[in-house]
Amino acid sequence: MNAPVQVQSSVFRPASRLAPIGVSKILKITGMAEELKRRGGDIIVLGTGEPDFDTPDYVKDAAKRAMDGGATKYTALDGTPELKAAIRAKFERENGLEFAQDEITVSAGAKQVLFNAMMATLDIGDEVIIPTPYWVTYADMVLLMGGKPVFVPCREVNGFRLTAEDLVQAITPRTRWLILNSPSNPSGAAYSDADYRPIFDVLIAHPHVWLMVDDIYEHIVYDDFRFVTPAAIEPSLRNRTLTINGVSKAYAMTGWRIGYAGGPSELIRAMAVVQSQSTSCPSSISQAATIAALSGPAEIVRERCRSFQARRNLVIGALNKVDGISCRMPEGAFYAFAGCAGLIGRITPDGQLITSDADFAEYLLRSVGVAVVPGSAFGLEPYFRISYATSVLELEEACRRIAHATGRLS
Incomplete structure (x- = not known):
């Protein structure tokens, strides 16, 4: 008598090599923020490492x-x-x-x-x-x-x-x-x-x-x-x-x-x-x-670098004025990697305890509509990353909101 045929399940089974990884946390956070914007939320997204400049015309x-x-x-x-x-x-x-x-x-x-x-x-x-x-x-x-x-x-x-x-x-x-x-x-x-x-x-x-x-x-x-x-x-x-x-x-x-x-x-x-x-x-x-x-001409690259430097100075200066936040002056790229150890253990206005940089990032998005990436996503905590590759107006408003949200912690 023939052995019964084993029927394979039609349920999708991903390859086992995918088990230890997932979609980039940066992309996840940015995606969540963009979805909130699409729903009408007043959201400032500071998570993506993408210059806000256009590609040069000669290119x-x-x-x-x-x-x-x-x-x-x-x-x-x-x-x-x-x-x-x-x-x-x-x-x-x-x-x-x-x-x-x-x-x-x-x-x-x-x-x-x-x-x-x-x-x-x-x-x-x-x-x-x-x-x-x-x-x-x-x-x-x-x-x-x-x-x-x-x-x-x-x-x-x-x-x-x-x-x-x-x-x-x-x-x-x-x-x-x-x-x-x-x-x-x-x-x-x-x-x-x-x-x-x-x-x-x-x-x-x-x-x-x-x-x-x-x-x-x-x-x-x-x-x-x-x-x-x-x-x-x-x-x-x-x-x-x-x-x-x-x-x-x-x-x-x-x-x-x-x-x-x-x-x-x-x-x-x-x-x-x-x-x-x-x-x-x-x-x-x-x-x-x-x-x-x-x-092509290198001057446009240098000009944009000078713009990034001005934004860096704005953001680092503003963050270092916030109680509980400290931020080292970076030599390059367009990110501020700010320490938030001074905020761990504080409590949000609705009674939530800030236990990690991820908690703080979630609080910023939920309370004042600013999307940042927690340092834990990059393997070092408690920090958060801001991309300042966006407009000065948005950066000024984001820093104001971060200071406001932090000031409401007890």
């Missing part, structure tokens, strides 16, 4: 010319020769880095560059050192690949920067990568040459550890801070460093989805294999626009 004009000229087909897998040439020129001109054509990759955003690199290199159980506070996607990507994120808290007393002593303690035989993001999301902390040197000494002593550098905020630095990138100032690390960048932040091209990187050719080839089975080439039109961005 949009290049895209139009590309479309009119028929550049609407597939391109080379990981970037057109023309774009790779522009990227190579950018690296040499701005960073003192020389890359061959086969050492450059282009993807649909810097996020895909990171994804490709991790997919191409991580085996089950491999470890990636992530200094905290960190951009939330780093850890989830590691988990998605079956790797293990190793979090190293970077204390405010050290400027939210990784120390050599803490790095040494985190390295094991399974360590594959160290990720460094300067200037940082969410803290705005940036590494000078002197800040990097002790870290380089540790990496030189541990040759199995590769360095993944996220330079996406390179052009948004303040107060005469001089940006440097590791492969340029420590040539001995060049052959195990992936230098990642993109056009989203400096050129206000978030929707164009172009990121790029320079690194060892064998790594770049492996990343191309990953990309060949996922997205294939980036948008042909966006690639043409990126050539214009990287090769």
Whole structure:
């Protein structure tokens, strides 16, 4: 007699690899705030890391010319020769880095560059050192690949920067990568040459550890801070460093989805294999626009940076006047990472106890319609992150509301 056939359930079953991760907390909070706005709420959203400026006209004009000229087909897998040439020129001109054509990759955003690199290199159980506070996607990507994120808290007393002593303690035989993001999301902390040197000494002593550098905020630095990138100032690390960048932040091209990187050719080839089975080439039109961005006038980038600096000064100054809140002055990016330890244990007007930065963020959204992201989402609490990549009027009003809401706590 035949064995009974097992009928499979029609209930959806997600892949087990998704179990430890979820949609970005930043996107969740921003989505909640945007939904409240759609319902008529007076909401100020300070959660998204997106410049409020428009893409420069000369970049949009290049895209139009590309479309009119028929550049609407597939391109080379990981970037057109023309774009790779522009990227190579950018690296040499701005960073003192020389890359061959086969050492450059282009993807649909810097996020895909990171994804490709991790997919191409991580085996089950491999470890990636992530200094905290960190951009939330780093850890989830590691988990998605079956790797293990190793979090190293970077204390405010050290400027939210990784120390050599803490790095040494985190390295094991399974360590594959160290990720460094300067200037940082969410803290705005940036590494000078002197800040990097002790870290380089540790990496030189541990040759199995590769360095993944996220330079996406390179052009948004303040107060005469001089940006440097590791492969340029420590040539001995060049052959195990992936230098990642993109056009989203400096050129206000978030929707164009172009990121790029320079690194060892064998790594770049492996990343191309990953990309060949996922997205294939980036948008042909966006690639043409990126050539214009990287090769065009730099003054508009500097002008916008000056605007961000004025907003930074406004926000940090206002937050530091609020009882219970303190905020370090960041060197770059467009985020304020404010401490709210002085508010933990206080009580809201409706009797709710503030026990965490997440409670405080929820209270701000609920009581005064200001959406911020709690520091716990970035692996370090009690803090909250404000993106000041929005208008001065909105920032002034948001800071006024935060002060009002905080003043009502008892």
